[in-house]
Amino acid sequence: MIDGLSSWVFICDVLDRMAATRYGVCMNQEFDLLVVGAGINGAGIARDAALRGLKVLLVDKGDIGGGTSAGSTRLIHGGLRYLEHFEFGLVRESLRERETLLRIAPHLVRPLPIVIPIYRDGGRGWPTIRAGMIAYDLLSWGKSLPRHRMLSARETLHRLPGLSGEGLVGSAIYYDAQVEFAERLVVENVLAAVECGATVLTYTRLTDFVIEEGLVAGVRLEGHKVDQFRGAVVINAAGPWVDRLLDETQIKSERLIGGTKGSHAVVAAFAGAPESAVYLEAVSDRRPFFIVPWNGNYLIGTTDVRFEGDPGEVRAEEWEIDYLLSETNRAFPSAELDRERVLYTYAGVRPLPFTTNHNERSITRRHFLREHPRFKNLVSVVGGKLTTYRSLAEECVDLVLRKLGKGFTGSETARVPLPGASDFHPSNPCERLSRIYGSRAKEVAELANRLNCDPLAAEIVFAFQNEFAKTLADCFLRRTMIGLNADLGLNELQAAAAVGRRFLSWTEDRARREVEGYKQETSNRNKYRSQT
Numbered sequence: 052m053i054d055g056l057s058s059w060v061f062i063c064d065v066l067d068r069m070a071a072t073r074y075g076v077c078m079n080q081e082f083d084l085l086v087v088g089a090g091i092n093g094a095g096i097a098r099d100a101a102l103r104g105l106k107v108l109l110v111d112k113g114d115i116g117g118g119t120s121a122g123s124t125r126l127i128h129g130g131l132r133y134l135e136h137f138e139f140g141l142v143r144e145s146l147r148e149r150e151t152l153l154r155i156a157p158h159l160v161r162p163l164p165i166v167i168p169i170y171r172d173g174g175r176g177w178p179t180i181r182a183g184m185i186a187y188d189l190l191s192w193g194k195s196l197p198r199h200r201m202l203s204a205r206e207t208l209h210r211l212p213g214l215s216g217e218g219l220v221g222s223a224i225y226y227d228a229q230v231e232f233a234e235r236l237v238v239e240n241v242l243a244a245v246e247c248g249a250t251v252l253t254y255t256r257l258t259d260f261v262i263e264e265g266l267v268a269g270v271r272l273e274g275h276k277v278d279q280f281r282g283a284v285v286i287n288a289a290g291p292w293v294d295r296l297l298d299e300t301q302i303k304s305e306r307l308i309g310g311t312k313g314s315h316a317v318v319a320a321f322a323g324a325p326e327s328a329v330y331l332e333a334v335s336d337r338r339p340f341f342i343v344p345w346n347g348n349y350l351i352g353t354t355d356v357r358f359e360g361d362p363g364e365v366r367a368e369e370w371e372i373d374y375l376l377s378e379t380n381r382a383f384p385s386a387e388l389d390r391e392r393v394l395y396t397y398a399g400v401r402p403l404p405f406t407t408n409h410n411e412r413s414i415t416r417r418h419f420l421r422e423h424p425r426f427k428n429l430v431s432v433v434g435g436k437l438t439t440y441r442s443l444a445e446e447c448v449d450l451v452l453r454k455l456g457k458g459f460t461g462s463e464t465a466r467v468p469l470p471g472a473s474d475f476h477p478s479n480p481c482e483r484l485s486r487i488y489g490s491r492a493k494e495v496a497e498l499a500n501r502l503n504c505d506p507l508a509a510e511i512v513f514a515f516q517n518e519f520a521k522t523l524a525d526c527f528l529r530r531t532m533i534g535l536n537a538d539l540g541l542n543e544l545q546a547a548a549a550v551g552r553r554f555l556s557w558t559e560d561r562a563r564r565e566v567e568g569y570k571q572e573t574s575n576r577n578k579y580r581s582q583t
């Protein structure tokens with residue numbers, strides 16, 4: 052609790068002018084809270100705080116959702132595996148949040164049946180899997196999804212005809228959920244925060260803190276001449292960059308994050324490909340991994356290896372992709388996947404709590420809010436999952452309110468639907484626009500009518516005008532999701548540049564730079580394939 056701290060007064064002409072032009076912000080705006088990092092956690096915190104009436108500034112050095120949140124396996128899950136580490140609290144919290152997200156974001160988060168094959172020589176036998184399934188069902192009391200079922204070997208092969216039958220004892224089928232476009236979940240949290248008055252600045256890196264009387268009294272934001280502001284609470288929600296952010300500023304801290312990298316391969320449907328998601332144990336090292344139908348293709352992942360480099364430079368390595376392909380071929384012998392069949396890859400760094408424990412798998416996936424030992428108004432977010440972002444944000448804003456000494460207002464985020472979920476009727480959930488924008492799809496359709504252009508052109512304009520996209524990469528990879536198509540959206544690039552020229556006043560030079568910038572940003576995703 053910090054006594055005597057009033058709301059921050061943010062006096063930055065340059066910043067205000069920029070914000071005013073871009074987002075309609077008033078001059079001399081006061082902020083209660085600065086959130087650094089517009090990944091799922093920062094976005095969720097900004098939304099929760101704005102809904103509770105706080106004045107929020109959210110900044111990111113890049114685009115909304117451009118960090119780890121775009122590098123995940125996209126499951127909204129209880130974390131069956133965590134039961135092996137007796138993390139019952141985390142599993143219960145995750146299962147409760149799964150239910151909440153199915154309710155507040157039904158256009159983005161959808162139920163996903165998952166099959167776990169059980170093999171005679173596997174590390175987890177029938178009794179273990181059965182016990183895990185019962186515990187999972189018990190911990191998800193009050194859920195809307197069906198309970199698990201155990202299948203015989205014959206029933207399993209009937210359901211998954213391409214699965215290797217050698218040594219197959221049977222399987223378990225259970226339900227979790229998938230957020231096909233995790234990037235959109237982040238964007239919608241930001242949109243919701245902005246609807247409630249939050250200010251968002253993307254491509255604005257926090258470079259330093261201003262310290263006065265033992266408190267953070269301001270920050271320096273890259274690209275601004277006068278960039279100090281005063282206030283009460285700063286949340287460092289920089290994901291795997293949490294330590295870097297502190298190290299690069301004059302604020303030193305003990306190490307908080309011990310990141311591990313996870314990589315994925317995206318492949319087209321293959322011979323014998325499963326119709327539902329499959330949760331398998333790798334034969335080579337007994338690690339669990341998923342093969343998931345995703346966005347018209349298959350997502351295979353993930354690995355889990357210590358990562359000490361710059362999270363911005365993370366990429367799938369050849370050995371990881373070979374590992375994922377060979378384990379998939381082992382489970383589905385007719386698949387015969389090789390490097391040429393990989394459409395693209397992506398990777399991310401899990402912002403896990405730092406530990407000297409060398410077993411990556413056993414590091415907790417729980418989150419922690421770490422108050423800086425010297426500066427009480429600086430709190431870092433450590434860990435967390437996409438699944439539990441909302442409860443993390445609620446906990447974080449409760450703490451912020453206590454620090455501000457403001458009256459307590461309860462969180463509304465479990466009740467209020469995200470923007471695309473208001474009046475959303477999943478009558479045609481497979482329709483592309485509704486899978487991406489939910490009920491806001493009609494705004495895109497109206498824009499297409501108004502501009503007399505095709506829906507894709509309208510989506511591009513919509514991304515820049517209504518969803519804070521600044522570059523073509525933002526637009527393709529984190530708004531329209533065209534960039535996650537099998538061709539990485541490369542076939543649509545020239546058409547998009549033409550849309551920019553026609554509707555967004557791009558010069559020829561800007562259009563050319565956008566196309567080049569996009570190719571550059573996606574080069575590490577298709578590098579693996581082009582090397583073969």
Ligand SMILES: Cc1cc2nc3c(=O)[nH]c(=O)nc-3n(C[C@H](O)[C@H](O)[C@H](O)COP(=O)(O)OP(=O)(O)OC[C@H]3O[C@@H](n4cnc5c(N)ncnc54)[C@H](O)[C@@H]3O)c2cc1C
Binds near residue numbers: 091092094112126258
């Ligand atoms: C391989 C993998 C698989 C995963 N699978 C799942 C899954 O299936 N289900 C699940 O629930 N969770 C999953 N997770 C976990 C989940 O993705 C992450 O925990 C979550 O996305 C972290 O979000 P974040 O907001 O903390 O970090 P990020 O999304 O990384 O956001 C941090 C932001 O901070 C910004 N930033 C950094 N430094 C600065 C600065 N100086 N100034 C301004 N901004 C800055 C960055 O640009 C970035 O946008 C997975 C993670 C990985 C890596």
